[in-house]
Amino acid sequence: MDEFALIDSIKQQTYKQPSIIKGVGDDAAIFRQSAQDIVTAVDTFVEDVHFTRSTMDPFHIGYRSLAANISDLAAMGADPAFYLVSIVIPQSWNENELNGLYQGMRDMGNAYNMDLIGGDTVSGKVLTLSITVIGYVPRDKARYRSMAKPGDIVFVTGTFGDSAAGLFMLNHPDEYTDEAYFYRKHRMPAIHADFVSELEFLPRLALNDISDGIANEANELAEASHVSLTIYEDKLPVSTHFHQFTEDQQFKWKLFGGEDFELMGTVPASGWEDVKQMAASTQTQVTDIGYVESSGNSDHGAFLIGRNQIKKRLEKKGYTHLKQVKKNE
Amino acid sequence: MDEFALIDSIKQQTYKQPSIIKGVGDDAAIFRQSAQDIVTAVDTFVEDVHFTRSTMDPFHIGYRSLAANISDLAAMGADPAFYLVSIVIPQSWNENELNGLYQGMRDMGNAYNMDLIGGDTVSGKVLTLSITVIGYVPRDKARYRSMAKPGDIVFVTGTFGDSAAGLFMLNHPDEYTDEAYFYRKHRMPAIHADFVSELEFLPRLALNDISDGIANEANELAEASHVSLTIYEDKLPVSTHFHQFTEDQQFKWKLFGGEDFELMGTVPASGWEDVKQMAASTQTQVTDIGYVESSGNSDHGAFLIGRNQIKKRLEKKGYTHLKQVKKNE
Structure with a gap:
């Protein structure tokens, strides 16, 4: 299969978004949007x-990769509309596996009526998937x-630590309760773009998506808003069978x-x-897990009230996916 | 340097595009465009x-990569506005080299007042640069x-084969005339987005950018337009010192x-x-190099009239950058 055959096989025959002017097949894609603001991100x-x-089928890899991108749009309050896929393909991936990968993206995208409007396919040594997403948000919404302010309630969607638990279970086969649930949470995370859209009427809302762990994202929110953000450890929602893991594992995975x-x-009360x-x-x-207060113009950051009722600074310890860029040599 | 430090070092302090609403620093970037259509591509x-x-400094790699993307926008008649950069960074690249890479993109982007509005930085084994560009085009322009039609004149910008010649010279050090010119054409290609903008008033114009060789792109244009497109070999513009290479090299590189x-x-006469x-x-x-004629509803494609005045089908032989995806194993 050459590049043209691959593109033919992944090209949509029809487009779902009414704003599309030109999809795949020329030097670039074109769309029109005069009523709303345009939101874009790449991962x-x-x-x-x-x-x-070893832990995911090609389908899951495609599904979860696009989900991660849609999550960025949701965290801006935006409705997903389009995606572009740039892929580096090594010889170790065959046609069936590539089809699975694109099928995973298609399934995730279809859940939000997204159209695949462009991309690039190149050869290389390591499979690398770079997805650009484009969405719409009502003006100034x-x-x-x-946007967090003192007095706000801090809330989260879903439950925490399930993806990390699922990955652990996949890497350490043993007797577990409800493996299928944790596998699914790791491989096919649910995205809440529909919920976010429904909140459009609210005058103010701060949002962040938790891709790198709640500790990291709570700090990002606090720093960007120049506030102090406090969450209660025992209010962090976890799934029914999350307690089968050790206290240490639970603490590490959920935070x-x-x-x-x-x-x-965060939202005004x-x-x-x-x-x-x-x-x-x-x-x-949704779960109310804490509160926002003034940080007195300094010392912005996130705090955790532990089970012992002691309040401590919550350190950023999430994934950063880039730790080894060396100083000049 | 960690991810956050790298992002800080490449983040623009101010934005040039008036349509920007939110640049780097949240889950996604936001812009507003109600008057024109939005054009996007990724490479x-x-x-x-x-x-x-061995043949390019990090600066050139950045410069040329963004240039290749802007070329796609120009080929749609669009004005460049924004870019997002996704980069996979291996340990073999240090901070200085990364800064050079981003400086190359910045220099190219500044030539068109483009703003860097997003991206992703991850670790991996092979440096991989994935650039998404966004531009604007007047509605229905x-x-x-x-869009090619029988009777059109076929024209090209610039000269052909210089980039391939420059790469050859870099890989085969020897005595050449005007090396610096060919090196520059390979490392820092000129893009003609400004010229394309000036043609906005023309009612009809077909455009394609020649990234994979003129033979390939002439066929793409002919097939998309359902026409036959003929070019004269001896009208293909080459640079002053291109003749220092063998006939075979010249033929291969320019086509x-x-x-x-x-x-x-292609444009109506x-x-x-x-x-x-x-x-x-x-x-x-610009050079007039050939003509478009009806292909009688079949046999769309490109033809070359050689120096011997014999007309032959011009085969696609350009780079496709993906030759080895295997059938299912």
Whole structure:
């Protein structure tokens, strides 16, 4: 299969987004959007850095990679619309596996009526998937990390640590309860773009997606908003069978595990009932886990009130996926 | 240097595009565009597949990679506005080299007032650069490959084969005339987005950028437009000192060399004077190299009239950068 045959096989025959003007097949894609603001982000996934084929099928790799990108759009309050896929293909991947990878993206994308409108396919030594997503947000309704204010309630969607637990189970085969649930949370995370859309009417909302662990993202939110953000350890939502793991594992995974792709938000107390109602209407679990207060113009950051009721600074310890860039040699 | 330090070092302090709403620093970037259509494309460049450090400095790699992307926008008739950079960084690249790479992109981007509005930085084994570009085109003024019609004049910008010649010279050190010119054409190709913008008033124009060699792109244009496209070998523009190479080298490089990033277009004969005038006003070399005719609803493709005046089918032999995807095993 050459590049042209691959492109033919992944090219959509029809497009779902009414704003599309020109999809795949020319030097670039074109769309039109005059009513809303345009939101865009890119994420890259490298084999054996971000995923391995020993724990995920090609389908899962495609599905989860696009999910991670859609999560960035959701965290801005945006509706997903388009994606472009740049892929580096090594000889170790065959046609069936590539089809599986694209099928995974297609399934995830279809859940949000997204269209694949461009990309690039090149040869190389390591499978590398770089996905650009484009979405729409009503004007001036983008939800920034910097929008948290003292007095806000801190909430999260879903449960924490399941993805890290699933990955652990895949790497350490043993007797576990409800393996299928944890595998699915690791391989096919749920994204809450629909829930976020429903919150459009709220005048103010800060949002961040939790790709690198709640400790990391809570700090990002606090720093961007120049506030102090406190969360209660025992309010962090976990799944029914999460308690089968050791206390250490649970603590590490739920705070630093990352890749659950849940959302963390802050909302004025007056908006909390609305958040809960919209969550219910979109079958999204939401939990109030803490509060925002003034940091007195300095010492912005995140704090954790542990089970012993002691409040400590919550250190960033999430994945950063880039630790070894060397100083000049 | 960790991910955050790298992002800080490449983050723009101010943005040039008036349509920007939110640049780097949240989950995604946001812009607003109600008057024009939005054009987007992505291209990926892998070390030792698309470039090597033995023939290019990091600065050149950055410069040329973004140039290749802008070339796609120009070929749609679009004005460049934004870019996002996804990079896989191996341990073999140090901070200085990375800064050079981003400086190359910055220099190229600044020539078009482009803003860097997002990206991703991850670790991996092979330096891989994936650039997404976004531009604007006046409504219904996009220039497709499919817009060529019988009777059109076929024209190209610039000269052909210089990039391939420059690469050859870099790989085969010897006594050459005007090495610096050929090196520059290989490392820092000129892009003609300004010329294309000036042609906006023309009612119809087909455009394609020549990244994979003129033989390949002429066929793409002919197939997309369902026409036959004929070019004269001896009208293909070459640079002053291109004749220092053998006949075989010249033939191969100018037709199949690729990566000159020149444009090929077709325009009704009535518009040719305008094209020449706008070329002159933007210091762009344009040359009439052939003609479009009806292919009788079949046998679309490109033809070459050689120096012997014999007309032959021009086979696609350009780079495709993906030759080894295997059938299922």
